[in-house]
Amino acid sequence: MEEVKVGVFLSDCGGQIAKILDFEALTKFVKDVSGVVLVARGSEFWRGQGLQAIVDAVKSKKINRVVVAETIPKISEVAIAKAVEEAGLNPHLMEVVDLKNHCAWPHIDTPEEATEKAKAMLLAAIEKAKLLEPIGKAEFPAVKAVLVIGGGAAGMQAAEDLAEMGFKVYLVEKEPFLGGLAAKAVRFFPTDDCAICIQSPASLTTVTQTSRKCVYRSGLSEIPNLNVLTNTKIVKVEGSPGNFKVTVERKPRYVDEKKCVACDLCTSVCPVEVPDEYNAKLSKRKAIYVNKLLVYPPAYVIDAKACKFHECAKCFQVCPTKAVNLDQKPEHVTLNVGGIIVATGFREYDPSVIKEYHYGEYPDVITHLELARMLDAFGPTSGVPVKPSDGKPAKRIVFVQCVGSRDRRWNPYCSSICCMISLKHATMIKEAFPDADVTICYIDIRTTGREHEYYYERAREMGVKFVKGRPSEIIHDPATNTLVVEVEDELLRRLLELEADLVVLATAMVPSEDAKELAQILDIELDQDGFFKEYNAKLRPTETKRRGIFICGGAVFPKDVPTASLHAHSAAVKAAKFLMNGKIVKDLKVAVVNQDYCGNCQFCPVTCPYGAIILEPKGDGHFTAKVSELLCEGCGVCVGTCPVGAIELSHLKSSQISAQIKALLSVNGTSKPLVLVFSCSECGHAAVDSSGMAMMSYPANVRVLRVPCTGVIQVQHILEAFKAGAQGVMVVGCKPDGCHYEVGSQKAKQRVEMAKMLLQAYGIEPERLEMLNLVFIEGDKFAEAAKTMSEKVEKLGPLQLS
Amino acid sequence: MTEEKPLDFAREITGRLGGETITRCYQCGTCASACPVTKTTERYNPRQVIRLALLGQRNDVLKGDAIWLCASCYNCQERCPQKVEVADVIYALRNMAIRGGNIPAIYTEFAAALMNEGRLAPMSKFLEKKRAEYGLPPLKPANTEALKKILAATGFDKIMFRKEGAT
Missing domain, CATH: 3.40.50 (Rossmann fold)
Incomplete structure (x- = not known):
């Protein structure tokens, strides 16, 4: 092994700390330490001439270990390491100590004692430097392809961003059509846009480059690198960050997307009618169907639960392009991607558990999503709010806020968007039917976003009534088929019995049903409320504990569409940053296992916060720990946990x-x-x-x-x-x-x-x-x-x- | 309006059995609109009792008659979205009122009946007759001696017959 030659560079910070520390004594002390071949004093060593002195000493092979006394090591060591590396020395053969903030300043009143402490600090740095060993770099593949899970507002946005940046993107949606929850919402606040409106790709020649387009004419499907896989779910994820192998299951659509011309002949002959889930079961649809006109993909799908297949086969017979294939089978496909973005969104909470509101029991108690379908001009009631019990128009409508949210019995958090949904729907109703009697029962009205308060203002101007109080019971009077909402108007301190044709519950927004399963497949965490958990809420809001896997949109917490878009852009940028070089290069500042000592215990694999350690069979029936150089963050929690000292950090x-x-x-x-x-x-x-x-x-x-x-x-x-x-x-x-x-x-x-x-x-x-x-x-x-x-x-x- | 730091009173309540959950209240009024007593009289509103308590209005709460009007039907407690144990909070407040010597006469009468006769409702010729009609055996006199010992050991007698202002 090469002889260790330490160079020590003492910065007195422009003479500042020389007033406290005796630099002559320090220089003398350091010179006598074994292994030290060079001692230099200067006013700074992390830039300019000082740094050049270090570089020269390294280049001339005079020294092969660098110790620098410099202020703010966190900043200065970056510059020094870079220069040292360029001079031909491994950048980890360097140690920086902070004599100013760790010695001179705090001990300004006892300069002699401070000087003695400085000696100890320098000695420690030198002794450490003498034992330092070079640390290499490793390269891992980063496949420039991204899987986006969830084809709602956030997923479509992230997929479009990445595809336009040149990454290959797979946009996977479990439902047969893109759009997600937002597409059912009729209109968005705060712009009152159509719900199916999305950002259009700027790169396509024939698509005018205005900012917004309906999904079906956005050109989303025509971006060259973007593959849309609807009716598809994630089955298995293997591999490592930068190089995942994802197995997806493509459920049969029974209609060939490439052949279907959406002529609607199939639905006209289909004899099976079932409640239309897309329209909140307010209307019926056939077993072969599209959600609504102008969806993406513009191809019909067969509901396997309802269809009689070959027993009937009328659609097959009538299809002019032979697009119907009743024998389609599920298909497993493996995708090779470098990163994964989870954008699985959220859903409405089923309020039937809240017995006092009788949802599911009284047909005229509905949720916001059901009302949204009614308010859609293309929806089941052509834009008119009706009583589902008898189909008559609803004239008296009561909204109940915080149903199942801000409720310790069900979901303790505030779902954050339901106040705005109620204000949006209340004003939409008042606009179309000024005589309608609309009341909102609330605990607090929360309009925290840009323009949101104006909705509240407008609702009051239009005559929407606001009652501060949370109803305790909804009663149905069978004689008149009327609902009665019992609520205390707290401001009047008076009990009210509000008569209503329709009661709309502003229910909690909860994680999508498959969040738990997906979290297990991806090995990422959920928070206490079941939403996907970010790595750091403040600084890394779209990253997860597992590198290469990102989260965005309503999968993280209920969001309005503008916020979900913002979040999706952020996740796309993070994924792009992670994969843009086509490789992951990292310093091997990692944990290293001593195979001679290690054996059979489970301590480090269980303790490692990054899942970087696994147990591997040794061959003789014993197991030893193996550290993934890619996943290890070099924290050393494993070192502290090892009972036999068999694992240590390279750095x-x-x-x-x-x-x-x-x-x-x-x-x-x-x-x-x-x-x-x-x-x-x-x-x-x-x-x-x-x-x-x-x-x-x-x-x-x-x-x-x-x-x-x-x-x-x-x-x-x-x-x-x-x-x-x-x-x-x-x-x-x-x-x-x-x-x-x-x-x-x-x-x-x-x-x-x-x-x-x-x-x-x-x-x-x-x-x-x-x-x-x-x-x-x-x-x-x-x-x-x-x-x-x-x-x-x-x-x-x-x-x-x- | 404040006669003491509001939190002092609230902490005293949360430190008592049944009162632990009072600070969760966000004044949604579900309890009030569920309350059968509030429907019939303005003298009792559980939301208002909790509001006054959280604002530190000790005298209004403990010396007023509101807390004694709760029918203990637990409608409020079943429905409270913040899991405030409303009815139990009222019990905690009653216990605090009694210890302060603020006790409605009817409760003192109940306590006296329990001590002296071993039952809350005094026996009467009418009740004896009804029991016989239903085929129930005549009631034996209660063992008031044993009862008195138990109630004395728990300090019940001292608490129940304390006069206002006594310490």
């Missing part, structure tokens, strides 16, 4: 942790007992940073060792720190539910508790060990805790280790 080996512990505790230089802080590289380290940046002082006997995630810390490491001379140990990680690696912070907490028990057994006061969960803005809390810990261990007296 932070156990030997490097030990070397740093020893080095940080080798120089004290203060009269106080040493305290070692293990901090994660994320929020924990940011909190330590911010305390320094704000010059919040804490004693210089507190030393910080950075690890990727506190989840990496073993009980062994804590004991090692005490053995090496620490009188107190602190573990600083992210908030338990804000850990950047999901579970690391929680795992660290468990290990700290376990270590406390061990300490007690050894006769060491457990209060010498403490875990903190901090974020960047809590630098003051870190400084305070460091001070408290230092005082505490001073009071407890020196540690007695036998």
Whole structure:
């Protein structure tokens, strides 16, 4: 192995920190450390001349390990690593320490002690650097094809975006026609557009490039890379991010899409009539049907549950283009895609469980989707709201808000769009039938979107009545076939009995029926309400825990169409970013298993937050862990969990942790007992940073060792720190539910508790060990805790280790 | 309007058996419109009782007669979308009122009957006759001694016959 030659570059930040730290003493100290062949001092080393000095030293082969004392390592190390790599050295053979924010600023009042601490910090960096090994890169295939699951507003949008960006797209819809839930909604708020209106592709010559088009004339089906697979469901997903093999089942349509000319002869001869689900069963349709005119695909479909097939075969006989094929069988197709977008939407909650509203029992109690079908001029009642019980026009209509939502018995969340749906429908009715008596019973009216409040205003101007109160019962009077809604008008403190021809329930919006099954197939998470869970609600709202799988639209939470479009664009961009290079290149900063020690236990595969570890048979009946280099995020939660130390990180080996512990505790230089802080590289380290940046002082006997995630810390490491001379140990990680690696912070907490028990057994006061969960803005809390810990261990007296 | 911090009173209620769920209330009024008592009198409205309680109006709630008018039919509790145990909250409030010495005379009479005769409804010639007609055996006198011991051990007697303002 090549001899290790360390170059140390000390930045005094333009002379600022030289006023506190004695740089001459530091230079002298560093020069004497074995392995150090070069020490340089400058005002900055992450750009300009300073950086050039590092590059020159590397290029001339004078050094092969780089240690830099520079401020804000998170920024400076990016530039330094890049330069070092260009100079021909592996960029991971480098260590950056922050003498300003971790030493000079917080210890500004005790400059001599600070200098001694700086020595320890530099020694730790050098000792770690000496043990660093090159880390390579790996390339994984990224197939430039995307599967979009769900052909509603969001799915169509995402598919169109990606197809136009040049990706091959499979748009899979379980129903026989595109459009999803939104297509049934007649009109959208806030633009009052038709529900079947979508963004049209800009790339097609004959499609005028206005922003909106009906689905059927949008040209969606004509984008060269876009394959629409209706009547299709997902069966199995195999492979890895960037290279999934997805098996889909194409249910038979019994009508050849390519031959059907939608002449309607088949429906005219079909003898079977069934309730039309698309029209909320308000009308009937034939066994061979289309949802409505001008759908996509423009081809009929046979309802296999209703059709008599060869017993009848009238459609087959009459079809002029021989498009009907009654012997079609389901077909399995395998798609090779790099990414998957879930856009399965949401559905209306079935309110029949809410007994007091008698949905399903009284025919004139309906849901919004049913009303929407009535209000469609092409719908079953040609735009007139009627009483389903007798077909007579409904003159008195009562809307009930929050049915099954904001209700701890059924769905605790607010479905967020039902207020607007009610306002939209109420104004539509008032517009067409100004004499209609429309009342909305509400708990709170929520019109939070752009233009939404104007709907509320308009409804009041048009004479829609608003009653603040949630009805307790809907009663049916058989004598008059009238409904009576019992509600307290809270503002008048008066009980009302509202007579109604039609009661419309604004029901909760819930996840689609197959969300659970699909989540299992894709191995992604659902939230407590059953919607697909995003990786991070704030910053990664369309990504999931599994790379390469994205979510958007109503599958994530009920949304109006504008928001669903926005979400779909975001998912499309994320998928494109993931696949655009045709390959995934990553540094192999991953966990590595020592096959000699590993065996048979299930700890790391179960603990890994990314499912990156599997057990593989060794051949002799035993199993060992295998890490997927593609899936591993390099957090080290597996390292902390391994009972035999058989797994370690390529970028932070156990030997490097030990070397740093020893080095940080080798120089004290203060009269106080040493305290070692293990901090994660994320929020924990940011909190330590911010305390320094704000010059919040804490004693210089507190030393910080950075690890990727506190989840990496073993009980062994804590004991090692005490053995090496620490009188107190602190573990600083992210908030338990804000850990950047999901579970690391929680795992660290468990290990700290376990270590406390061990300490007690050894006769060491457990209060010498403490875990903190901090974020960047809590630098003051870190400084305070460091001070408290230092005082505490001073009071407890020196540690007695036998 | 506020006589104390509203939350102090609410916390006191949530700390009592039956009162735990009161802070979930979002004033939708389902309880009021389901309530058979509210239909007949303006003196009782469960939504309003909860509203006053959450606003810290201790005296209005505990010294008023509203809480004593609940018929305990549980219509409200069955329907409450926030799973506020409305009827149980009313019980909790009654218990708090009694401990503060605010107890309607009828309840003191019930308690006295229970202590002295072992039953809430006093026996009468009429009832004895009816029992015989239905083929039921005559009632034996209740063991009031044992009952008194139990009620004394639970502190029932002290709580029920406390006068307003006593501590």
